[in-house]
Amino acid sequence: MPCRLKYYSLIGFVSLSACSLHTPEIQTLCLRDEIGNYIIKWETNPPLEGVMTLYVSDTPGRFDKSAPVSDTDIREGITRYVTNDNITRKYFLLSFNDKYAETVAARFVPMDSVPNFRDLGGYASYGNKKKIRWGKVFRSGKIERLSPRDSIKLNKLGIKTIIDLRTEEEQAASPASHTARIIHIPVSNGKWDGILARIDEGRARKGDGVVFMQDLYIQYVEEEKEQFGKALAVFEEKDNYPVAISCSLGKDRVGFLTALLLAALDIPEEVILNDYLATNDFLRLNRFNARVQGLDPDAQQTLTVILSANPAFLDLAFRKIKKEYGSVKEYLTNELHFSEYGQNKLKEILLF
Numbered sequence: 001m002p003c004r005l006k007y008y009s010l011i012g013f014v015s016l017s018a019c020s021l022h023t024p025e026i027q028t029l030c031l032r033d034e035i036g037n038y039i040i041k042w043e044t045n046p047p048l049e050g051v052m053t054l055y056v057s058d059t060p061g062r063f064d065k066s067a068p069v070s071d072t073d074i075r076e077g078i079t080r081y082v083t084n085d086n087i088t089r090k091y092f093l094l095s096f097n098d099k100y101a102e103t104v105a106a107r108f109v110p111m112d113s114v115p116n117f118r119d120l121g122g123y124a125s126y127g128n129k130k131k132i133r134w135g136k137v138f139r140s141g142k143i144e145r146l147s148p149r150d151s152i153k154l155n156k157l158g159i160k161t162i163i164d165l166r167t168e169e170e171q172a173a174s175p176a177s178h179t180a181r182i183i184h185i186p187v188s189n190g191k192w193d194g195i196l197a198r199i200d201e202g203r204a205r206k207g208d209g210v211v212f213m214q215d216l217y218i219q220y221v222e223e224e225k226e227q228f229g230k231a232l233a234v235f236e237e238k239d240n241y242p243v244a245i246s247c248s249l250g251k252d253r254v255g256f257l258t259a260l261l262l263a264a265l266d267i268p269e270e271v272i273l274n275d276y277l278a279t280n281d282f283l284r285l286n287r288f289n290a291r292v293q294g295l296d297p298d299a300q301q302t303l304t305v306i307l308s309a310n311p312a313f314l315d316l317a318f319r320k321i322k323k324e325y326g327s328v329k330e331y332l333t334n335e336l337h338f339s340e341y342g343q344n345k346l347k348e349i350l351l352f
Contacts, residue, residue, distance in 0.1 A: 024048055028094060028104040038081040038106060040092055048074045050097040056081060056090050058156070060103065060121070060135040063093040086110075087149065088156050091134055105134045108282050109157075111150050115141030116250035116283045120258065123275070125266040130351040132265060136241050137350065139258050141250035141283070142166065144174045154178055154244075161240040163231050165253040176246070183234060187227045187253045190216040195306060199299045200291070206298045209305030213252075217317040220256045221324075221331075229336035231257055232264070236342045238349050251279045251309055259314060260336070263328045264343045265350060269318070279309040 029041040042052065052072045055063040072079045074096060083090065091105045109117045121134030135157065143162055146154070159180045164171060165187045176182045195212050198204045220228070234240055247253040255276045262272045285307055292300060318328065325331040332338045 024100065026096065026100060026102050028102045030092060030104045030106045032106045036086040037083060038090060039078065040081065040104065041078045042094060043077060044074065044096070048096060050074050053095040054079060055093040055095070058088050058090065060091045060105070060133065087152055103134060111153065112147040113145055113150050114143050116279055118278065118282065123262065123267050123271055125351065126268055132350050133352055138242065138244040139250055139254050140244055140246050142174060142248050143244065143246050144177050146177055157242060159242045159244050161234060161243045163234055163243065163245045165231065165245070165247040165257065170248060185227050185231050187224050188219065189248065189253065190219060195302070199295065199303055202296060202299060204299040204302040206301060209302035212306060213310065213313045214316055216252060217256065217313045218320060221317050221320045225335050228257055228260060229338060232260065232336060232338045233342070235261065236345050241349065249283060251283060255279065255309065255314065256317060260332065264332055264338065264346055273311055273314060276314050277309050277311060
């Protein structure tokens with residue numbers, strides 16, 4: 001898997017906030033190389049000297065301090081963890097001079113049959129006061145027809161609940177397949193079949209894709225409030241975790257719900273937007289290659305637009321929310337009935 005440095009330069013770093021004048025800011029990053037080894041990077045401000053001790057675990061938050069993996073000069077800023085295990089996901093604890101510590105993992109989880117599978121862990125709230133726990137919430141495309149290896153991977157992640165946002169028709173055509181509890185909360189994907197038909201029949205015109213996506217996101221804000229509210233309520237129950245949010249591509253319905261969830265956790269909008277855009281790095285669209293063949297330029301442009309994450313669409317939804325309802329928080333509370341109590345409970349579960 002190629003390193004996605006552009007994406008991670010925007011949102012892959014997570015920082016340890018300063019709790020005193022003498023506490024450094026520490027930024028960490030975890031990537032996987034093309035053969036599955038982990039590359040772990042860090043920066044400290046002000047620069048530190050000494051030793052970074054690395055610990056590894058299959059479970060986030062549980063590290064055996066008696067068994068360090070390696071020691072590295074802090075000034076090097078990089079180390080590598082070599083593994084032949086591409087099934088079990090690894091989490092890392094970086095300890096700087098046994099005084100400052102940071103947990104990190106690779107955000108993207110490569111799957112054979114599940115598109116766009118990512119961990120929401122590590123994102124920092126406003127002021128870097130708290131971060132989202134790793135291994136608690138994942139976002140992905142549809143979880144169906146799992147390869148044997150993917151089935152093992154999902155079991156090892158310990159996922160207890162899958163929120164499937166696909167319509168009844170989509171679910172019937174491709175039933176979700178996993179041992180986890182699957183909660184169906186159908187959200188309309190707009191006139192998806194209609195626009196695909198126009199593309200295939202050569203009737204798509206320049207701008208059709210943009211209009212379709214704009215209408216879709218406004219529909220999420222105005223017409224799907226009850227469904228998104230139901231989905232957010234799932235996160236109030238501690239026993240539901242770890243949770244995976246799923247739709248067809250893990251792009252639009254999952255993208256909008258993820259944005260609302262991150263907003264409820266006080267994650268800055270810039271970070272929310274960059275997480276949304278990361279779909280463009282990790283969503284494999286080769287399944288649509290056959291459909292592209294022979295299309296005219298307008299149809300190709302339309303298909304590209306509806307299959308991509310465009311910041312203008314999520315921004316349109318947020319601007320609509322703020323104009324009509326005052327703020328995202330007021331929208332969550334008053335329209336989605338995700339109460340202040342529920343939001344505080346969410347923070348207690350997910351932030352540390």
